[in-house]
Amino acid sequence: MKVKLRFFARFGELLGNSLCIEGREGMSVAGLVREAAAGNKAGYDAIFDETGAFRNFVIVMRNKKRIRSQDADLIYISEGDEIAVFPPVAGG
C-alpha cells in the first residue's frame, strides 16, 4: 500500500521532505518512520532515542491529526495515509 511520509525542518533536511513509501499490512506508524530513517544515522538519531522510541519532543501527525508519539507503535498505517514528523523549532 502507498503511504506518504513527510519530514519537516531539520528532519526534512536529513531525510528528504516527502517520501512515497510502499507500506506493508500490519506496519505501525513508528515502524514506517523507523524503516524510512534507517539508512541515515544522523536522521534516525535526530528522531529516535537509543531504545528506538521517538524522542519526547518529536511531533507525529497522521492525516493532519496529531497522534501521541508513544502510541505510534500501536497505530497501523492504511492505504493513502499521510504521516508527518517534525521537531518544534527553538530559535528566536
Place this chain on the structure above:
Amino acid sequence: MMLFGDEGQELLKDATIFIAGAGGLGSPVAVYLAVLGVGTIILADNDTVERTNLNRQILHGERDIGRRKSVSAGDRLEALNPDITVKAIDATIDATTVHSLTDTADGIVDALDNYPTRYLLNRIAIEKDIPLFHGGISGFFGQATTIIPGETPCLRCIFPHPPPREVFPVAGVTAGFIGMVQATEVCKYLLCKGELLANRLLLWDGMQARVEEIAIEKDPSCEDCAGRAPPEH
C-alpha cells in the same frame, strides 16, 4: 490611518504589548508594532549587540555593536515613532522578573530562543488571562501560533517537551516572516478583527516555500493549563 479608522488607532494607542527578546523575532515584531502605533511597547533583553546578530536583528546596526540590546532597541523604536512609549528594559526574563515585566501587558509576544523561558511566559499568560503570540525559528524554518488562555491549547499542550537547544543559525528572512505573522496577530487581536491563528500551528518551510498548518488540541492532562476554568467573557 484609513485602514483601521480613528477608533482602531485609539485601540492600538491604548494597548500595552510585552515583547520578550530583542533578537531575531523581537526586532521585526517591535519595529512593526511601533510603526503601527501600539501605544506602549515593553521590550526586555539581557544581551549585548554583536556583529553576528546583524543578519537578522534589524533593531540594531553596525554602530550599535557592543551596546546593550535594550538601549539600542529603545533608541531605534523611539526614532521610528516618537508618539509611542517604549520601555526597553535590560533584564533577564526569569521567575523573579516576569511578573513586573508583564504587569501592565495586554499581550505577550514570544520572541525567545529557548523553551524553559517560553514555558514561564506561558504560565504567566494563563495566570493573567492574556494572549501569548508564539513564534520559533531555525534556519529557513519557522512556526507560529496564537495562544488564548482557556480557548486554545497552551504552549505546554502543544509542546510538552522542549526540543534541544538550537545550534542552527537563523536566516534573517525567516525571522522577518514569522515576526510578521506574530505582529499581524497582535494587530488583529487588539482590533478584535479577523480570525486569529488560534488552535492552529503554522509551519513555514522557506526552502520549499510552503506554509502548512496543523490543528492543535488542548491536552486534558496538561501540567500548565489543565483544570483551569474557561475565562468568563
